[in-house]
Amino acid sequence: MTDSRIVFKKPSDDIDTVTTTVLEEREDGGNIDGGITSSIAVFNPYYTMSIQKQRSMLPISKYKMQVLYAMERFRTVIIVGETGSGKSTQVPQFLMESGWCSDRRLIGITQPRRVAAVTLATRVADEQLCRLGTKVGFVVRFGGVTSDETMIQYMTDGILLREMSSDPLLLRYSVVMVDEAHERSVNTDLLLALLRRLQKVRQDLRVIVSSATLDAAYFRQFFELNDGDDATKDTAVIVSVEGSTYPVDIFYAEKPVPSYAKAALTTTIDIHTKHPSGDILIFLTGQDEVEAFCIDLKEQTRKLKNCDKLWIVPLYGGLSQKEQLRAFDSTPFGTRKVVVATNIAETSVTIPGISYVIDCGFVKMRIADPNNGIETLMIVPISQAAADQRAGRAGRVRPGKCYRLYPETEFKKLLFATVPEIQRCHLAPVILQLKTLGVSNVVRFHYLARPRVKSMANGFDLLHALGAVDDEGALTNNLGTKMCTLPLPPMHAKVLLSSEKFGCSEEILTILAMMQIQEVFNLPRNAKHEAELTKREFSVAEGDHLTMLNVYTAFCANGKTSKWCNQFHVNYKGLLRAQNIRDQLIAYLKKYKIKLISCKGLIGETEKIRRCLLSGFFTNVARYGHDGCYHTIYETSKFNVYKGSSIMYRSEMPKWVLFTDVLQNSIRDLSEIDPEWIQELAPNFYEYGSVRILI
Numbered sequence: 001m002t003d004s005r006i007v008f009k010k011p012s013d014d015i016d017t018v019t020t021t022v023l024e025e026r027e028d029g030g031n032i033d034g035g036i037t038s039s040i041a042v043f044n045p046y047y048t049m050s051i052q053k054q055r056s057m058l059p060i061s062k063y064k065m066q067v068l069y070a071m072e073r074f075r076t077v078i079i080v081g082e083t084g085s086g087k088s089t090q091v092p093q094f095l096m097e098s099g100w101c102s103d104r105r106l107i108g109i110t111q112p113r114r115v116a117a118v119t120l121a122t123r124v125a126d127e128q129l130c131r132l133g134t135k136v137g138f139v140v141r142f143g144g145v146t147s148d149e150t151m152i153q154y155m156t157d158g159i160l161l162r163e164m165s166s167d168p169l170l171l172r173y174s175v176v177m178v179d180e181a182h183e184r185s186v187n188t189d190l191l192l193a194l195l196r197r198l199q200k201v202r203q204d205l206r207v208i209v210s211s212a213t214l215d216a217a218y219f220r221q222f223f224e225l226n227d228g229d230d231a232t233k234d235t236a237v238i239v240s241v242e243g244s245t246y247p248v249d250i251f252y253a254e255k256p257v258p259s260y261a262k263a264a265l266t267t268t269i270d271i272h273t274k275h276p277s278g279d280i281l282i283f284l285t286g287q288d289e290v291e292a293f294c295i296d297l298k299e300q301t302r303k304l305k306n307c308d309k310l311w312i313v314p315l316y317g318g319l320s321q322k323e324q325l326r327a328f329d330s331t332p333f334g335t336r337k338v339v340v341a342t343n344i345a346e347t348s349v350t351i352p353g354i355s356y357v358i359d360c361g362f363v364k365m366r367i368a369d370p371n372n373g374i375e376t377l378m379i380v381p382i383s384q385a386a387a388d389q390r391a392g393r394a395g396r397v398r399p400g401k402c403y404r405l406y407p408e409t410e411f412k413k414l415l416f417a418t419v420p421e422i423q424r425c426h427l428a429p430v431i432l433q434l435k436t437l438g439v440s441n442v443v444r445f446h447y448l449a450r451p452r453v454k455s456m457a458n459g460f461d462l463l464h465a466l467g468a469v470d471d472e473g474a475l476t477n478n479l480g481t482k483m484c485t486l487p488l489p490p491m492h493a494k495v496l497l498s499s500e501k502f503g504c505s506e507e508i509l510t511i512l513a514m515m516q517i518q519e520v521f522n523l524p525r526n527a528k529h530e531a532e533l534t535k536r537e538f539s540v541a542e543g544d545h546l547t548m549l550n551v552y553t554a555f556c557a558n559g560k561t562s563k564w565c566n567q568f569h570v571n572y573k574g575l576l577r578a579q580n581i582r583d584q585l586i587a588y589l590k591k592y593k594i595k596l597i598s599c600k601g602l603i604g605e606t607e608k609i610r611r612c613l614l615s616g617f618f619t620n621v622a623r624y625g626h627d628g629c630y631h632t633i634y635e636t637s638k639f640n641v642y643k644g645s646s647i648m649y650r651s652e653m654p655k656w657v658l659f660t661d662v663l664q665n666s667i668r669d670l671s672e673i674d675p676e677w678i679q680e681l682a683p684n685f686y687e688y689g690s691v692r693i694l695i
Helices: 051-057 059-073 087-097 114-127 157-166 186-199 216-223 260-274 287-301 321-328 384-395 408-413 428-436 453-466 479-485 490-498 505-514 525-538 544-557 562-567 572-591 605-616 675-681 690-694
Strands: 007-009 076-080 106-111 136-140 143-145 152-156 173-178 206-211 236-240 248-253 279-283 309-315 335-341 354-359 362-368 375-381 400-404 621-624 630-632 638-641 656-663 666-672
Touching: 051 059, 051 114, 059 076, 059 087, 059 236, 076 216, 087 106, 087 114, 087 152, 087 173, 087 206, 106 114, 106 157, 114 136, 114 152, 114 321, 152 157, 157 186, 157 479, 173 186, 186 206, 186 216, 186 428, 206 216, 216 236, 248 384, 260 279, 260 287, 260 335, 260 354, 279 384, 287 309, 287 335, 309 321, 354 384, 384 400, 428 453, 428 479, 428 490, 453 479, 453 490, 479 490, 490 505, 490 572, 490 605, 505 544, 505 572, 505 605, 525 544, 544 572, 544 605, 544 666, 562 572, 605 656, 605 666, 605 675, 621 675
Parallel strands: 076 206, 076 236, 106 152, 106 173, 136 152, 173 206, 248 400, 279 335, 279 354, 309 335, 354 400, 375 656, 638 666
Antiparallel strands: 007 248, 136 143, 362 375, 621 630, 621 656, 630 638, 656 666
């Protein structure tokens, strides 16, 4: 065994007396766990059965009458059951088949992620023997398929929130099912609170809250409208569904690993070469880690001999729907599938065939500093509940194994549950959303989890400075109401709506769309120097936003081909997504009669673009210090420059910059600015003279 091997042990074992589990190579090349050959592909254990027979095998099928009775008797039903029990696909069909759509109203099911909305809708359409978009449809950001025939509609929770701005009573729906409520995303929390409020007006509306963890009592208490002691008047009830999961053996690393990516790579190779068939699911933190890991794993597998093929599939939010759905395809015979994912695979969806899970123990999460309001994308430890969810992915089709790349002592230190997003995010978008939906007093609103007072104040301050709310906190008729309808955060929305005034709406459209993708360039390790040289060709001295514009312009000029992207080490998948987002944003500009104007070739064209960006991101201004770091002006904080920034190619760092993203302790997506612009574009945000003193 080499030093790179990871030593695992079972929970609570005494390391001095127990035999630790080490994935060591067998001299005969056999499988450690016995005689099961790795040529068996595991997919759907009921795949030979008819679809209706498969439905009847799901755990939720035993509870059909109980669910239907609860829906007739109570206004809110909380369903608790593990992911894979069938609640997300079967409950809507139970309701449709029982007449809940007879008055042409919809059964709406919300999901925290678009991949779940798409896969679930696709599966239910198959079960209903109908074409997707007819009886069963879905709607996600920038896409969807529905029709006048649709009775069951899957969607992201954000989509339903946006629909409530035009249909506050949700009159199109007879039932709204909020799935994966335990994730406690800000959209889910807001939706639950608004549905509770709506039930007081629409007594015929039924709400289902679906959760895979034991938050049921908390949700029931929140939705219970009966203040008295008479239990016959209760309005909420819990239905618990027993799962059919198989046991999962959990193994912990004996000691902390210096690099969880390298440890995951070693563990993956060991599982593949020494353990029986079964697909592998690996949890990492972000797109960059996932893509780098896939490259490294492919390089390692080329060295393997006498092993089955590895089919390596990435899965993260930035992929197109088609690419995300590859993870759910059946594994070919004689192949082991390795899904390398972010926490997108933690809940909501069941990836078939997974028998092994490798958990890095971390997640990327946006956390707002309550002092300065700056949201930072940070890598933080997961919660115990999240770790259990990850482990559970391995026990869907047969007994599984989960390898945690951290010691059991570290697991015990983790928070029991993840802090609700509404208590750690910037609240400006939340306030704007609630204002749009007619909530006049957002401070006293009945939240599922109450936000911090300081964060609420920061949110109002920003919206006021952007011109979205007036001195009384009410939406401004022109800017505020328009910002609410755009599928963008407030600062991005302000930039887009101001772009005509600055004469650069064409360029701003492109830049805002490009800002939605995580990585513009691919820097493969085997050609890193060449890729860096290519990147420098696109780089602009004024910063990253103009560099993004350069890349997209060149992409369009060269036919938008993957061949061109590969040649210049540009993220083809990301650029296609940016193109789709850009096309959607154009529709909003047309709606508000904002002209598409280009500043290309005009005097001061780059200044127009940077001034427009500053009109929305004036809070994100920093000055270069003698210590080699940038210091923010608002509520001073110190940051490094992200290693991939274009300004790193300059001989001298710009004195003043604006930034539009923060990763850990580094600012990214920077543009050079003139500090005089701050006084002009945000005269009321900074104290009089505070910026001028620093110039």
